[in-house]
Amino acid sequence: MYFPNEINLSRDGHRGKPVNPVQILEKRGNSMPVPHNAKPESEPALRVRALEAILAEKGLIDSKALDALVDTYEHKIGPRNGAKVVARAWADPAYKQRLMTDATAAIKELGFSGLQGEDMVVVENTPEVHNLVVCTLCSCYPWPTLGLPPNWYKSAPYRARAVSDPRSVLKEFGTELPDTVEVRIWDTTAELRYLVLPERPSGTENLSEEQLAELVTRDSMIGVTKI
Amino acid sequence: MLLTADIVPVVLATGATARVNKRVAPRFRVGDRVRVRNHNPLTHTRLPGYLRGKRGIVETDYGVFAFPDTHAHGLGDKAQHCYSVRFTAREVWGATASERDTLRVDVFDDYLDLD
Amino acid sequence: MHGIHDIGGMHGIGPIAPEENEPVFHEEWEGRAFGLFGATYVFAGYTVDEFRHAIEHIEPAHYLESSYYEHWLFAFEALLIKRGIVTREELDARVALLRKEAE
Numbered sequence A: 001m002y003f004p005n006e007i008n009l010s011r012d013g014h015r016g017k018p019v020n021p022v023q024i025l026e027k028r029g030n031s032m033p034v035p036h037n038a039k040p041e042s043e044p045a046l047r048v049r050a051l052e053a054i055l056a057e058k059g060l061i062d063s064k065a066l067d068a069l070v071d072t073y074e075h076k077i078g079p080r081n082g083a084k085v086v087a088r089a090w091a092d093p094a095y096k097q098r099l100m101t102d103a104t105a106a107i108k109e110l111g112f113s114g115l116q117g118e119d120m121v122v123v124e125n126t127p128e129v130h131n132l133v134v135c136t137l138c139s140c141y142p143w144p145t146l147g148l149p150p151n152w153y154k155s156a157p158y159r160a161r162a163v164s165d166p167r168s169v170l171k172e173f174g175t176e177l178p179d180t181v182e183v184r185i186w187d188t189t190a191e192l193r194y195l196v197l198p199e200r201p202s203g204t205e206n207l208s209e210e211q212l213a214e215l216v217t218r219d220s221m222i223g224v225t226k227i
Numbered sequence B: 001m002l003l004t005a006d007i008v009p010v011v012l013a014t015g016a017t018a019r020v021n022k023r024v025a026p027r028f029r030v031g032d033r034v035r036v037r038n039h040n041p042l043t044h045t046r047l048p049g050y051l052r053g054k055r056g057i058v059e060t061d062y063g064v065f066a067f068p069d070t071h072a073h074g075l076g077d078k079a080q081h082c083y084s085v086r087f088t089a090r091e092v093w094g095a096t097a098s099e100r101d102t103l104r105v106d107v108f109d110d111y112l113d114l115d
Numbered sequence C: 001m002h003g004i005h006d007i008g009g010m011h012g013i014g015p016i017a018p019e020e021n022e023p024v025f026h027e028e029w030e031g032r033a034f035g036l037f038g039a040t041y042v043f044a045g046y047t048v049d050e051f052r053h054a055i056e057h058i059e060p061a062h063y064l065e066s067s068y069y070e071h072w073l074f075a076f077e078a079l080l081i082k083r084g085i086v087t088r089e090e091l092d093a094r095v096a097l098l099r100k101e102a103e
Helices: A021-027 A043-057 A063-076 A079-091 A093-101 A103-109 A156-161 A166-172 A209-215 A218-222 B005-014 B089-093 C028-044 C048-056 C060-065 C068-082 C088-102
Strands: A120-124 A129-134 A182-187 A193-197 B033-036 B055-065 B080-088 B102-108 B112-114
Touching: A043 A063, A043 C028, A043 C068, A043 C088, A063 B005, A063 C028, A079 A093, A079 A193, A079 A209, A079 A218, A093 A103, A093 A120, A103 A120, A120 A129, A129 A166, A129 A193, A156 A166, A166 A182, A193 A218, B005 C028, B055 B102, B080 B089, B089 B102, C028 C048, C028 C068, C048 C068, C068 C088
Parallel strands: A120 A193, A129 A182, A182 B102
Antiparallel strands: B033 B055, B033 B112, B055 B080, B080 B102
16 A cells, blocks of 8 residues: 555555565565575665674674574464463453453463563453553563564554554554444553453354464454454 | 573563562552643653643552653662553544543653642 | 654554564564664663663654664664774674675
């Protein structure tokens, strides 16, 4: 979508630049790495390589730690964690009570805790209330339950509009709410981290907790969609 | 300290809370009507510009945390209460906003006065 | 500071246009930039607040046009140079060397 009269800042911050070949290959499920000489290394890539090399040479960082961090957030910590929390809350009323009283402790019961989730708050969607989470000032996000945020969450358009025109934002995600529903926007300005507890869809009474977790999407736990 | 791969999991699982274990008296209680101060420093703050001067109601007292405005500049944690404050969309954005929607913003004690 | 990052409520910013099945890191360097946060945080002694404030000083047009992890890179460079851990000259020289090697 290109709006000629507006600066399109949503595509990773670049003005109307085309999707790069690496993204297209990844979308096709092609796991072959792009050949080394397929495109010149970008300036940020060179600067990051330079910085990492210099700091490693000075003995200040260990590149293997960087490998571990990348691996953790690419493969181990992600929205499947939050989905398990939601499914447990749906299936177990006592757990849900603990989650609403002390979210940090309840989330830790399932093994999720720590960096950027030290102080959690769970906000519950009901037929009358729909919650939406944003960080207008930067990109604060509950990492232990949702992993790292998508680009759109961290970019100017979402951060500008979620707080002032949430319904148009929801519409962009295909979510329409009647005027009788209160949209509650949470701006993550301090160190509390918010997770939306979506409404449990009807007709799911006989599903196991595992099956319930499969229904829960990342976007529903940010609040831009319902399930 | 050198971060090595073997300690990455425990570092991540522990995190780095901004909570401060100090007894600090809150200036506000849940239910108080408050007005956001016209706080507009050139230095770091976590008060969004759109909130200055707006009127809201204290919904939750989250407890005592380091104050970002000082913490960002090596001026100490100036530990204080952080509150969830409720604002109506109309209060913040004017008459074109929804009459039902609300904003909940995490606001530090130093950003507020009683209304 | 009421800088460009303080963007809540601004008009005319454009569509959100979310990417489907977005990868965690779009390029390898983004993953390295992400890893550098944890690695530098533990030895350099800066706070997350200081890190955020460094990003707030990015020139406004550049802030809006550059990608998220470029903001992090800007902050690392600013904080580490300020602490005398690296110099701008060292970084520039290494970038020039890497660029030459790639040719």
